[in-house]
Amino acid sequence: MKILVAGAGPAGLYFSYLAKRQHPGWQVRVVEQNPPDSTFGFGVVFSDRALEFLRADDPHTYDAITPQMEIWTDLRVEHRGTPVVIDGIGFASIGRLKFLQLMQRRLASVGVAAEFQKAISSTEELKGYDLVVAADGANSFVRKSGDFGTTVTPLTNKFAWFGTTKIFPTLTQTFVSNGHGSFNAHHYRHSPQMSTFVFECDAATWERAGFAAMNEKSTLEYCEGVFARTLEGHRLVSNKSVWRNFPNVRNSRWRAGNVVLIGDALRTAHFSIGSGTRLAMEDAIALTKSLFEFKNDLPEALAAFEAGRRPIVEKLVAAADASAQWYERFPQHMKLAPRDFAWSYIQRSGRIDPARLRKISPKFVDG
Numbered sequence: 001m002k003i004l005v006a007g008a009g010p011a012g013l014y015f016s017y018l019a020k021r022q023h024p025g026w027q028v029r030v031v032e033q034n035p036p037d038s039t040f041g042f043g044v045v046f047s048d049r050a051l052e053f054l055r056a057d058d059p060h061t062y063d064a065i066t067p068q069m070e071i072w073t074d075l076r077v078e079h080r081g082t083p084v085v086i087d088g089i090g091f092a093s094i095g096r097l098k099f100l101q102l103m104q105r106r107l108a109s110v111g112v113a114a115e116f117q118k119a120i121s122s123t124e125e126l127k128g129y130d131l132v133v134a135a136d137g138a139n140s141f142v143r144k145s146g147d148f149g150t151t152v153t154p155l156t157n158k159f160a161w162f163g164t165t166k167i168f169p170t171l172t173q174t175f176v177s178n179g180h181g182s183f184n185a186h187h188y189r190h191s192p193q194m195s196t197f198v199f200e201c202d203a204a205t206w207e208r209a210g211f212a213a214m215n216e217k218s219t220l221e222y223c224e225g226v227f228a229r230t231l232e233g234h235r236l237v238s239n240k241s242v243w244r245n246f247p248n249v250r251n252s253r254w255r256a257g258n259v260v261l262i263g264d265a266l267r268t269a270h271f272s273i274g275s276g277t278r279l280a281m282e283d284a285i286a287l288t289k290s291l292f293e294f295k296n297d298l299p300e301a302l303a304a305f306e307a308g309r310r311p312i313v314e315k316l317v318a319a320a321d322a323s324a325q326w327y328e329r330f331p332q333h334m335k336l337a338p339r340d341f342a343w344s345y346i347q348r349s350g351r352i353d354p355a356r357l358r359k360i361s362p363k364f365v366d367g
C-alpha cells in the first residue's frame, strides 16, 4: 500500500507511526508545511487519565511521553478573586512542540522521516497513492479537494494562545472584569519552566478594548494588565499568538474515494475540554485497526473506521459544543457567586451530573 499523509501534527505523526509499525512493507509518505522545530501555541492538556488510552497497545510511546508530562489532580476556578478548588479533576500536560518532537522520533524509529517545509497545494499532488490521509488540521487543504459535506462555524468569542514563565500549581480558569468587559484565562504549566495561557473574551469586550487597532506589544501589555494579579509580574510570551475565533469543523462524510479525514481536519473539539489531541490520536488508532482488519479492501476498511468511530466522536463533540456554549456566555455566568459559578462551570459539558460529581470531587461538593 502506498499512503500519503498530509500534515505532521498529532494525527498525521501518530497514524504514520502506527501504520508503518504494523505494516513495514507499506510506503508511508508524510508531508508537513512547517519546519520540524516550529508549531503554533504552547502546551496541551490531556484530561482524565492522560495517555492511559494508549498504554496497552503502545507502551513504547506511552513510556516516551508520560515522564515528560506535568501532572496534577485538582482544578481551580477563580472568580471575583476567590479560588475554588475542584478536587479529583486531574489533567496531564506537555509542551506541544516537545510532544510533536517525541512523536517525530517515534516515527523515525519505524524508518519514516517526515518531509518538512513542503505544503501540499494542488490536487495533482494527491494522485498516485492507494490512500490519502488528510491530517492537515482544521483548515485542511486536502479536505477542500473533495466533497465531505464540510461546515466550518466560527464561535463568537475571541482567543489568543500565549505562554508565560509563571508556573501555575494546577490547571486554573481565572475570570476577571474591567471597564471594557469580562475576560477568561485558561492557564496551566506544561513544563517546569513554562505555562500555557489562553486568553479569551467575548466579541463586544474585544471591540471595546480596542484590540483591532493594537500591535503585538500593546496587545501583550493589555492582556498582562488584565491578569496582573494572576501573572504576579511575569510576562506573556507570544508564538504566532494572533486573535482567532475557534472554528467548529464538522463533516457529514468522513471519506471520499481513497481520501479519509482524521484529527482536526475531520472535526474540532473546543479546547476547553482538552481533548483535540487525544481525539486525533484515537482517530489514528481506529484507522490503523480498520486497515489491518480489512487489509485487501480499502473501501470496507474506511467504512468500518467511520462506522466504529462516529458514535464515540459524536458523543465527545456534543460535550465540547456544550462546553463551548458555556464559554460563549461566560460574562452572564459571572453574575453568580464564586462557588455557584464553579458549580456551573464544572457541569457545563453535561458529562458530570451531581451524583457523579459527588464521587469524583467530594470535598468540592461538601463545600
Ligand SMILES: Cc1cc2nc3c(=O)[nH]c(=O)nc-3n(C[C@H](O)[C@H](O)[C@H](O)COP(=O)(O)OP(=O)(O)OC[C@H]3O[C@@H](n4cnc5c(N)ncnc54)[C@H](O)[C@@H]3O)c2cc1C
Pocket (backbone or CB within 6 Å): 006, 007, 008, 009, 010, 011, 012, 031, 032, 033, 034, 041, 043, 044, 045, 046, 118, 119, 120, 121, 135, 136, 137, 138, 139, 140, 141, 142, 159, 160, 161, 198, 262, 263, 264, 265, 269, 271, 274, 275, 276, 277, 278, 280
Ligand atoms: C487554543 C487552543 C488550545 C488547545 N488546547 C488543547 C489541549 O489542551 N488539549 C488538547 O488535546 N487539544 C488542544 N487543542 C486542540 C489540538 O491542538 C488539536 O485538536 C490537535 O492539534 C489536532 O491535531 P491534528 O494533527 O489533527 O491537527 P494539527 O495539530 O493542526 O496539525 C496539522 C498539521 O498539518 C500541517 N498542514 C496544514 N496544511 C498543510 C498542507 N497544505 N500541507 C502540509 N502540511 C499542512 C500543519 O502545519 C500542522 O502541522 C487546542 C487548540 C487550540 C486552538
